[in-house]
Amino acid sequence: MTFPKSAPIAVVIGSGFGGLAAAIRLSVQGYSVKVLEKLDKPGGRAYVYEQDGFTFDAGPTIITAPFLLEELWTLCGKRFADDIDLRPMDPFYRIRFHDGTHFDYSGDPQAMLEEVARFSPEDIDGYHRFLEDAERCRRLGFEGLGSIAFDTLIDLIKAIPSFARMGAWRSIYTLVAKHLKNDKLRIVMSFHPLLIGGNPFSVTCAYALINSLERTWGVHSAMGGTGAIVKGLVKLLQERGVDIRLNAPVSRIEVQKGRATGVTLSNGEFIAADIVVSNADTAWTYKHLVAPEHRLQWTDRKIDKGHYSMGLFVWYFGTNRTYPEVPHHMMVLGPRYKELLRDIFKRHHLSEDFSLYLHRPTATDPALAPDGCDTFYVLSPVPHLDSGTDWALHAETYRTAICAELERTVLPNLSQHLVTSKVNTPQDFHDRLWSFKGAGFGLEPLLLQSAWFRPHNRSEDVQGLFMVGAGTHPGAGVPGVLMSAKALETVVPHVDSFV
Structure with missing residues (x-):
């Protein structure tokens, strides 16, 4: 596929799942897309190491909402199943306690009831009540709010009833403890925020949605590893004529009169752009790629004070x-x-x-x-x-x-x-x-660092600058970063606006 010479140019910094998904969605919208990757191969945190005949996925290891990937293949007129072989996990996880006992956490409702009963028969009813709360969080949080960009205060105001219905001011551990008495079961049902960088004792209970997400769509692994999915996404982009440059670290996002005009690479090369999308760590992007004089909202002080x-x-x-x-x-x-x-x-x-x-x-x-x-x-x-x-x-x-x-x-x-x-x-x-403070998942998903309070998908500081990935809304994890690219679609300019 070739783009018309008049097509607006979108530069995407980084080729993690968020960057690759954003590049696909922008390409489908009609942008001429250039992806710039700092490393020697695509993937970002989903990098693949090959050593002594062994293959290691560096980062994400599970897929919990495969339909978000299937959407990208469909947008390109392809079938996900033709390129990627996903296998369901059974159990999803085994949780081994220090005393040697273990809980097999699975997608089989009957098996889960038996596991709960094995640890604490009196918690069966509470387990059912927790599942109801988790499903409510999935419907309201993931399906209702996940792909909304929270671009304005009005978006936040509209979401307040949903946060109230979820009881989002509580921690997920508090929610679980409300329903379950057994200490081990409380751990089993509340550990999921750790998968996206959060402390279960602090993170909003809205993230109980992960439990329901797994029950609804399962937990999967790709044959060939997560790197096989990265290769599949790259193939989609190459077939669309998208340029992916490796070993191309960006040193600065250029801003003129409050608008992003392109990027400068570490070798001094300037690449012009109509919009810039950063899939690099959001805190790193603002602190190291955007000059301080262009940042009234995301100042160094505010970035440093984040949790x-x-x-x-x-x-x-x-x-x-x-x-x-x-x-x-x-x-x-x-x-x-x-x-x-x-x-x-x-x-x-x-x-x-x-x-x-x-x-x-x-x-x-x-x-x-x-x-x-x-x-x-x-x-x-x-x-x-x-x-x-x-x-x-x-x-x-x-x-x-x-x-x-x-x-x-x-x-x-x-x-x-x-x-x-x-x-x-x-x-x-x-x-x-380029993870700020070496944090594996960016900002912790606390209530006041979620949704509107998180760095926006459309930069509050620089026109024409956008964010995808773990550090922006909705947050970390493969579903989160894929949905950040979906939210991006709602705030980037239509290609016709550049004519």
């Missing part, structure tokens, strides 16, 4: 044996829960104990490792860089401690079977992915 998500310590490793008893997704919880989260989010203190998310994609797709081997990714939530942790000094010690804990709990003799290893720390997120 940011936790950092992520991610260890990618391969073994020369398989662990068939380990499911695709697993939580390995430590001895503390609330106190550990307080250390991470409030005190910004790196604790000696941890809770882990363990991803074994070869449980579903053995081709991601050599024959007879397993590919793993283990993620430990840690404080962001305000902790002052020198990760160059502490990374190996921390990795060794995680290895010992996995060896003690779910991966016996792990250290004897390691054949490849790679680590990413909050410092890597800061340096490589």
Whole structure:
């Protein structure tokens, strides 16, 4: 596909899921789109590492609202299923408690009732009531508000009844505790905000919508890994004639008379644009790519005062044996829960104990490792860089401690079977992915950092500048960043307005 010479130019900074989805939607609208990626291949946080015959998804590992991806293929006149093979997860997750007991969290209603009853029969009725609240949050929050850009105060005022019906001033843990008495079940039903960078004890209960989202559309994994979806999106763009430039970091968004006019790359090259869409971290975009004199709303002071998500310590490793008893997704919880989260989010203190998310994609797709081997990714939530942790000094010690804990709990003799290893720390997120403070998910999804209170999809400071991705509305997670691109459609100028 070729664009008419008169087509307005949209420059998209970054090729994460949000940037690729935005590029597709803008291309379909008639924009001539250029995607600029800092790294050597597309994906952003969904980067793929290939090492010693093992394939590692660097970031997102699950798909919970596949229809949002299917929409992009449909917009391009294609069928998602022709390019991507999604497999349903069963269970969605296994949550292993420190005492060795575990809860298999699945999409099977009867199996879930049996699991709840196994832990606390008296909580069955409360579980049903929680599901009703979670479904209400999905209908009002995800379906009702997710793709609204919250561009004006009027948008917020219109949404207030929905926030009230959700009881959004409560934390999700408070909502769960209202219905369930068993401490373990309270953890199981409230941990989901951690998947998008939030503390369950602080994050608005509106994010109970994630529980309902999973029950409604399931939890899936792509054969070939999440990177296969990135490749599919890139293919859609290439077939539409969209230019994707790699190794092209942007050093500045150029602004004249209050309007974005293009970007300057780190090599000094200027690329003109009618609109600029940043899929880079929103706080980083404002603080490092837009000069202070152009920012009345998102000043350095306001950016610095925000409450940011936790950092992520991610260890990618391969073994020369398989662990068939380990499911695709697993939580390995430590001895503390609330106190550990307080250390991470409030005190910004790196604790000696941890809770882990363990991803074994070869449980579903053995081709991601050599024959007879397993590919793993283990993620430990840690404080962001305000902790002052020198990760160059502490990374190996921390990795060794995680290895010992996995060896003690779910991966016996792990250290004897390691054949490849790679680590990413909050410092890597800061340096490589331009994550402000090394926070893995941008702003924490607190009530007063959500919807209208979050950085808008249409910049409040610079005309012609727009935001997609985890740092803008509606927030982090693959569904969130895909919906940010959908919200973008409602605020970008129609191509005819440039004629």
